[in-house]
Amino acid sequence: MANRLKAAALAVYHTTYEPALALVLGPRRISGFECAAAGGPPEVAIHPHRVAGCGPACGFDQGERRRVVARYSLKTRGDGALDRALGRAARRLSLTPMAIDLDRFPSHTDFQALVKRRSSRTLPKIRKAAKMGYVAERFSVHAHVYDIHAVRTSMRSRAAGPVLDYWFLKPEDVAKPAGRPATWRMPKCPRHWTLWWGVFLPEPGHVQGKVQVDRRLVAYMKLMRIGDVLHYTDLMGHGEHLGHGVMNLLHDAIIRWLIESDEPLVEGVRVVLYGAAEHGGEGLLTWKKRAGFEPMRLILAPAPDGKTDAPLSRDRRAG
Template identity: 45%
Template structure:
């Protein structure tokens, strides 16, 4: 276990529960209204193939830190209800209603040349490292990665371009999604990658629940709206359900109501996330 993993274990085991208890009532009052109820099935019986058991086990483990049984204990999960959106047009309508600038930002980012797609982590280990270490402080506080993270903690950088491969299981998987921009001459270690990864998410799925397990953008590109662009693309991919790994997802989960500062809370609201009372079944 590296130093960051050790410190994060202490944080989630000791400090996070204290912060959640202190913030819960005030944040719920600030948000207004009663959180909607939702029952989501992790569909454990459908997990099969490489990586599926890990995806299911990790979802169970992370969910233990949250109130996933509607008991009022633990952090309040924030989710985008995909069923409420209905389809891609419904998502766009919802985003417009939440902020008049949402679609303007998304379209502007597209015109600037940013592209969103899944990627093989091995091709962009150094880009992910650059993103993680681009800020000393984020919405959750000081970023330990700024000083302690090394590229090898993230993964092994390949020297030959690796193709992206779809997951072996349609309902239990981990897919890295990213925002890219053309950057001639750009390199990840010894690998020349003519496009640069400027934002990413480690997207995890177990049954009906999809989770932004890790969501981050490089400081130099955040103002271009790359995070909202990526979020809208992923949500649309799930709603369109054109490929088997996208079918049957009912909600996207991103952190807790009690996590982060006012800026992150505002971003979540504008992106369609809301606090929910969840019951997880299997």
């Protein structure tokens, strides 16, 4: 019942509040970016769909991944007068995705050059965090449940507003804690997956429940790959470590991985999406800008064929 109520409240939020937010706040929020003087956000076609190579265990289901696509992308429209008018209205009434187009950065050095142009302080922060011993890498959420809980309950309010978790979250709400040492697992489909990245500090003797892990997780990010889009769905740092640049370090490590790695998991990722320009306060928008994000319109390419985009049966939905 609670879940149904929550889903209904979210549906109302997405269909009424967000269009109003886009209309009222959108133009002002993008005014500080290069694209504001160039006729609006650049448009990039995205291909989130299942493809023939996905395999039977592909996780592009009817749930969260499809909702992200619906919330942040616009339909491809024809060239007729009515289509153009509808397209203009849709742009005004849609959230403005904040994204990085990786096609613009042949190397990680090229990406860092953009970050440096936006603020001279970010790269020194990242270098300092690395010198202090912070390391960013993938992890199993089940292996670090208690540290994630500590991160999420470390501050009463954040850039996006008050933190309800501060009062109500219990460790078991995060995930099921592992009873033995656990490492991250390879997703079933290379194009549709969820993975966690974390920032760690070595700490001999540190435990999670009864399992000794010898390192402390101080920041994390939940990544969701949806075809050629990678979405930052959940990211947070511990209040005591945020001042050490741990979020910048984490983001930079992920972008480096996306650009430089030849793993199938990242092959074909083009757009890194982190919410919308209309989300949160000015502080959050400034963080995104300094991290290399810019306003963008994501245009949904048609599914390659009806078959690959068909609803999945229940047993094929895991993953």
